[in-house]
Amino acid sequence: MSNPQTMSKQKENKWSNYALRIIVNTASHPFEYAKVLIQIGYEPLPPRPAKTLFGKPALKLPNIFEYVKHIKTVDGFSGLYTGLAPKVCGNLLSSLAAQKCSDYFSEPQVEDPDFEDEESEEKRKEKWMSAMKCDILTHTAAIVVSQPFHVITIRMMAQFVGKETKYLGIFGSIKEIYHQNGVLGFFSGLVPRILGDLLSLILAGGLTYTINRYLVEEKELKVYTAATMNFISTAIMYPFQVVSNCMAVSNSGLEIGSPPMMPHYTSWVDCWMDLSRHHQLKRGSSLLVRYYTGPHITVAGKLLPVTRDQTLYPSDK
Known part of the structure; x- marks a missing residue:
């Protein structure tokens, strides 16, 4: 049986982790807010003429600060x-769901970076697969239960574009989402969000296992493998995050989620294809050095952006 003191310490650690999560979310929220606006395609400040590291003329967008x-x-x-x-509520609900799922599935202990020699290769793979299955179920449950709060958060932020007041407060936003999109509106952008998270999880886990097992021998280096692979896999799957946030806003009744600023996408695949055509799947991935990639003209050797009114589309002819 579990020691009561041990259980008490575990509960204290859980609550301290929740408190730390709230503090981190609060401190980083303004930057996350700006990043979301960039991801859904809003650029309130015009790009300015600049040069790249190689001295080529370019148009630079404002950085995150x-x-x-x-x-x-x-x-x-x-x-x-x-x-x-709503962001804090969603994160707390996500953490609780992940913890409950982890306890229910009794997540196995993955072998330490040494990959003990006495264990067979088959046994190591079996333990890794069990841990991966548990992680997939845990992450899926956490995302599903938090998605309604995620949609509320994104739409409240997106109101900055048109200065609307449709989504005010959690309960008012719930009523507005139901009125605008029905029950399915609470899960707008869910599929690309889950896909991006799970593909990143599987990629990072597979690379970490392979590298630690076959390429890295030093114990000191193996400690950093997981963090490095998580960073790389998250960067690769970043477009799913952009698509998910755009789908959370599309057809929301907000200016940024309606034509001409954003089409009413029929599906997340439609959104992906549209952003891909315009090379916008990675917007917001770089926060310090950002270059404008839209239509532009050259005047007296300087690049100048072309405004929406100056741009001609085939459908307008």
């Missing part, structure tokens, strides 16, 4: 925390 400053200028300091409440 300038973007946050712009939000503060428009909505004040409190405006930087728009969407924080």
Whole structure:
């Protein structure tokens, strides 16, 4: 049987982890807010002429700090925390669901980076597969239960574009989403969000297992393998995050989620194809050095962006 003192310490650790998560979410929220606006395609500040590291002329967009400053200028300091409440609720619900699933499936202990020699290769693979299955089920449950709060968060942030007030508060947003899209509206963008997370999880887990098993021998280096592979796999699957957030906004009744700013996508695949055609699947992935890739003209040796009114589309002819 479990020691009561041990169980008490585990509960304290859980609550301290939740408290730490809330603190981190609060501190990073203004930057996450700006990143979401970039991901859904909103650029309030015009690009300015600049040069690349190789000296070629380019158009540079404001970095994340300038973007946050712009939000503060428009909505004040409190405006930087728009969407924080549903975000915290969603993260806490996600953590609780993940913990319950992990306890239910009795997540096995994965072998340490040494990959003990006394264990057979078959046994190691079996343990890795069991841990991976548990992680997949845990991540899926956590995302599904938190998705309604994620949609509320994204739509509350997206109101910055058109200065709307459709989504105010958690309960008011729930009513508006149901009125606008029905029950399915609470799960807008769910499929690409799950796919991106699970593919990243599987890729990182597979690479970590392979590298630690066959390529790296030093114990000191194996400690960093998982973190490195997680970073790489997250970067590779980043477009799924962009598509998910765009789907959460599309057809939401907001200016940013309606033509001409954004089409009413019929599915996440439709959204992916549209963003891919315009080379926008990676927008927001770089937050410090950002270059404008849209239509532009050259005047007196300088690049200048072409505004929406100046751009001619075949469908307009």
